[in-house]
Amino acid sequence: MCGGIGISNPEARLHISEGGNTSDGDGSAGLAMTGNESIVLQVDSAYTIGHTYGSMVWNVGSRRRAMITGVAENTDTDYLGLAFYTRGTDGAGDFFESMRISHSGNVGIGNFGSGAVTGAKLRVEGRILTTNQFSSTVATGTAPIVVSSTTECTNLNAARLQGYTALGLPYLGGSVNTSINSTDGKRRFYFANNSYTALSAQDDIYFQIGTTSVARMGGNGLWNFHGDSSEQTTYRVNVRGSNGLNVEATEALSSGQKTTVLRAGGDKQWIDSYGVFKRNRQTVAENITVSSSDNCMSAGPISINNGTTVTISSGGTWSIV
Helix, strand or coil, X not given: CEEECCCCCCCCCEEEECCCCCCCCCCCCCCCCCCCCCEEEECCCCCCCCCEEEEEEXXXXXXXXXXXXXXXXXXXXXXXXXXEEECCCCCCCCCEEEEEECCCCCEEEXXXXXXXXXXXXXXXXXXXXXXXXXXXXXXXXXXXCCCCCCCCCXXXXXXXXXXXXXXXXXXXXXXXXXXXXXXXXXEEEEECCCCCEEECCCCCEEEEECCEEEEEECCCCCEEECCCCCCXXXXXXXXXXXXXXXXXXXCCCECCECCCCCEECCEECECCCCCCCECCCXXXXXXXXXXXXXXXXXXXXXXXXXXXXXXXXXXXXEEEC
């Protein structure tokens, strides 16, 4: 190795070359300077991938602490990267690579060994901490960030979800075979795939149009159809207001009778569309008491089964027509 200070360019502070390079025309191992370089290292030997060529080493006392080298990324001399090495706090042991700049301009921070920095302009082995923003100007059509973890990111606030704004979400879309819970952990919705839908609550369930309650199912399964938020505690179904309950039998007659009619215990209470033909059984098969405040009527003839009793209280009536 030969060295020169200044050489043909007086602005160069130090010039070192290796090998018999005579391409600068002076027949020596010198290197013609054309800029304001402070240190120039030249290597004329064949390049080996992963080998380092030309080093700047910082010593503290007798121990080497840091080093910058050129690293061959290809046998072609144009493929030379820049690597930064450091040692442990005791200054002993092997150097480890802490940063590399590849010939293509990719930067890697962390211990990459002899591997090339590929796939990204900046690669970091470890956590990144910034006191300012991460900013991306990539055009629509390319995700500005790619992640592998599905762990929830605390405090992440997003303006869109799956392309929808918060007020334009197709709520619960695609959530099948999964219980949708509220913040207290109670199940609220469940959609069975291609099957039933469950609406769940800890107590009552309200059905509203806007902010007006139109129906309420109590925690005991009693329904109340109403125009307010009153609770039904007696009847399985209670209908209040709006002309009451309408049973509309629009189907044709079958064997001279309607099928969609009011029923009790499975028996039809009438057989026509409008309740002209009242219907009752011809046999009494349960013990009945007509109270003093009741007036009852049946279409006869009527028979009372053996062991069955019909009691007519004083003041009550039972008429058979």
